[in-house]
Amino acid sequence: xxxxxxxxxxxxxxxxxxxxxxxxxxxxxxxxxxxxxxxxxxxxxxxxxxxxxxxxxxxxxxxxxxxxxxxxxxxxxxxxxxxxxxxxxxxxxxxxxxxxxxxxxxxxxxxxxxxxxxxxxxxxxxxxxxxxxxxxxxxxxxxxxxxxxxxxxxxxxxxxxxxxxxxxxxxxxxxxxxxxxxxxxxxxxxxxxxxxxxxxxxxxxxxxxxxxxxxxxxxxxxxxxxxxxxxxxxxxxxxxxxxxxxxxxxxxxxxxxxxxxxxxxxxxxxxxxxxxxxxxxxxxxxxxxxxxxxxxxxxx
Amino acid sequence: xxxxxxxxxxxxxxxxxxxxxxxxxxxxxxxxxxxxxxxxxxxxxxxxxxxxxxxxxxxxxxxxxxxxxxxxxxxxxxxxxxxxxxxxxxxxxxxxxxxxxxxxxxxxxxxxxxxxxxxxxxxxxxxxxxxxxxxxxxxxxxxxxxxxxxxxxxxxxxxxxxxxxxxxxxxxxxxxxxxxxxxxxxxxxxxxxxxxxxxxxxxxxxxxxxxxxxxxxxxxxxxxxxxxxxxxxxxxxxxxxxxxxxxxxxxxxxxxxxxxxxxxxxxxxxxxxxxxxxxxxxxxxxxxxxxxxxxxxxxxxxxxxxxxxxxxxxxxxxxxxxxxxxxxxxxxx
Numbered sequence: 001x002x003x004x005x006x007x008x009x010x011x012x013x014x015x016x017x018x019x020x021x022x023x024x025x026x027x028x029x030x031x032x033x034x035x036x037x038x039x040x041x042x043x044x045x046x047x048x049x050x051x052x053x054x055x056x057x058x059x060x061x062x063x064x065x066x067x068x069x070x071x072x073x074x075x076x077x078x079x080x081x082x083x084x085x086x087x088x089x090x091x092x093x094x095x096x097x098x099x100x101x102x103x104x105x106x107x108x109x110x111x112x113x114x115x116x117x118x119x120x121x122x123x124x125x126x127x128x129x130x131x132x133x134x135x136x137x138x139x140x141x142x143x144x145x146x147x148x149x150x151x152x153x154x155x156x157x158x159x160x161x162x163x164x165x166x167x168x169x170x171x172x173x174x175x176x177x178x179x180x181x182x183x184x185x186x187x188x189x190x191x192x193x194x195x196x197x198x199x200x201x202x203x204x205x206x207x208x209x210x211x212x213x214x215x216x217x218x219x220x221x222x223x224x225x226x227x228x229x230x231x232x233x234x235x236x237x238x239x240x241x242x243x244x245x246x247x248x249x250x251x252x253x254x255x256x257x258x259x260x261x262x263x264x265x266x267x268x269x270x271x272x273x274x275x276x277x278x279x280x281x282x283x284x285x286x287x288x289x290x291x292x293x294x295x296x297x298x299x300x
Numbered sequence: 301x302x303x304x305x306x307x308x309x310x311x312x313x314x315x316x317x318x319x320x321x322x323x324x325x326x327x328x329x330x331x332x333x334x335x336x337x338x339x340x341x342x343x344x345x346x347x348x349x350x351x352x353x354x355x356x357x358x359x360x361x362x363x364x365x366x367x368x369x370x371x372x373x374x375x376x377x378x379x380x381x382x383x384x385x386x387x388x389x390x391x392x393x394x395x396x397x398x399x400x401x402x403x404x405x406x407x408x409x410x411x412x413x414x415x416x417x418x419x420x421x422x423x424x425x426x427x428x429x430x431x432x433x434x435x436x437x438x439x440x441x442x443x444x445x446x447x448x449x450x451x452x453x454x455x456x457x458x459x460x461x462x463x464x465x466x467x468x469x470x471x472x473x474x475x476x477x478x479x480x481x482x483x484x485x486x487x488x489x490x491x492x493x494x495x496x497x498x499x500x501x502x503x504x505x506x507x508x509x510x511x512x513x514x515x516x517x518x519x520x521x522x523x524x525x526x527x528x529x530x531x532x533x534x535x536x537x538x539x540x541x542x543x544x545x546x547x548x549x550x551x552x553x554x555x556x557x558x559x560x561x562x563x564x565x566x567x568x569x570x571x572x573x574x575x576x577x578x579x580x581x582x583x584x585x586x587x588x589x590x591x592x593x594x595x596x597x598x599x600x601x602x603x604x605x606x607x608x609x610x611x612x613x614x615x616x617x618x619x620x621x622x623x624x625x626x627x628x629x630x631x632x633x
Contacts (some may be wrong), residue, residue: 132389
């Protein structure tokens with residue numbers, strides 16, 4: 001046994017890379033995961049373009065009212081309303097560009113889906129016998145689980161970068177407070193949320209031998225996680241009961257934190273610290289639960 | 301080193317507190333032996349293997365591999381064993397070579413060593429020319445051979461083969477038998493295999509255990525098991541309709557004579573020696589022998605003798621079976 005490493009982490013990168021290769025070595029899957037956010041941005045970003053509701057072009061003065069002003073005064077008024085519109089957007093979304101607001105939501109949304117599929121791949125590994133094969137080798141049980149989590153996190157980070165790049169020509173605007181270093185902060189948020197979500201979904205899936213049950217459970221979780229969050233609309237404008245849900249949703253904290261880093265004009269550091277803490281605790285708790293559950297199940 | 305490569309003592313697995321999948325099983329496998337594990341679907345084969353390869357913890361009893369306790373020293377066990385699973389576990393998007401390297405990484409084998417070994421193993425299973433092809437282009441036989449190569453990457457002392465020739469064509473099956481024989485002969489490896497093909501067990505295994513309802517019914521060499529049935533069957537027909545039962549019974553080695561539809565079924569050990577004696581004895585008495593056949597018992601007969609003829613549920617793992625019975629039980633209440 002001299003030619004083998006005694007590290008407890010051996011196999012982690014091999015198993016993570018195995019997950020990643022299934023994605024980047026399969027061109028169709030790879031391209032589809034890149035196209036998906038474009039379609040979401042293009043469709044939702046334009047269909048739900050809340051920004052257009054308050055732009056000056058959506059406001060026209062009634063003719064009898066307009067006739068009482070000189071053209072110069074009208075121009076000032078137009079500017080005024082346009083300004084008010086921007087201010088409404090700014091105070092509601094933290095930016096005057098709705099697509100920027102949406103794009104950040106999209107990043108978190110993509111992370112949600114990526115972790116979900118990563119969780120489901122456990123069922124495949126079981127059905128195809130790979131899980132048993134891996135369990136019969138000296139690779140640590142925690143490494144088997146953690147490789148899934150890690151691959152989901154890495155994929156999400158890559159996809160986030162792609163979404164930002166695609167969103168730029170679609171009108172994405174970085175906030176005044178943005179510096180390139182903030183991208184690292186965004187990755188930190190993504191890593192933490194993926195850690196938590198991925199562990200959650202793996203824990204749901206680890207006992208299943210069929211796809212149907214976990215699919216149903218995850219579809220059920222998916223909707224509230226997405227819409228009871230700040231993905232498309234700020235929480236403050238939601239009805240109270242929805243706010244209650246959205247306020248405990250870790251995705252909201254992730255998105256709000258990422259928006260501070262990317263598109264807001266100022267960064268409230270105490271808020272940012274709170275957001276990191278919340279997502280961090282979520283990740284720590286769920287990773288612990290996920291690994292403990294998986295450990296117990298894999299060591300039957 | 302311990303005397304036995306594998307030793308199970310009172311090995312038991314109970315699922316959900318009530319379904320006894322494996323029931324106080326005792327057996328031992330000697331070093332360098334090919335040991336066959338036969339039994340109907342749901343008999344406890346997979347559960348036993350899963351305990352031995354440290355995937356499942358035994359509920360009771362113990363087992364050791366090369367002297368390492370499967371429960372307490374599972375890390376050592378895992379380093380010493382290889383597994384060739386029933387399923388095709390290789391990743392389709394990776395090449396054969398990459399798949400073997402992945403297996404090597406799970407054992408923490410350094411890249412330098414694993415690259416060399418992977419090439420050797422590809423050579424052994426005759427996949428060298430396909431090493432850089434994606435596995436999705438492989439045929440069933442090629443995939444099976446790749447699984448074999450993966451199972452050998454850590455140079456295991458004990459190799460577990462779960463139905464290694466399931467669904468293979470005759471040529472590939474013959475080739476696989478050859479690899480298995482070579483592993484035993486050239487590397488002195490101990491092999492523990494399950495199979496549903498009795499002629500395969502007969503051709504390969506030094507000893508066989510038949511398991512049913514979680515209990516081992518019989519263990520022995522293929523010859524011992526076949527002999528346990530009481531010997532060969534000689535079928536004799538004569539021209540005249542007279543009873544020769546008494547006459548035949550006197551002949552040496554003859555154990556049992558039964559008359560069926562005008563022919564005589566004679567049970568005897570060493571049928572090829574007894575048959576000429578029977579003809580001679582009958583001729584002396586003036587009988588004309590019109591037909592004669594000799595049937596050697598196969599493992600098929602042995603197997604059916606011990607496990608009965610009733611069919612079992614389709615292949616189910618102990619776990620899913622347990623789950624099913626559990627739900628059924630709940631519905632009944």
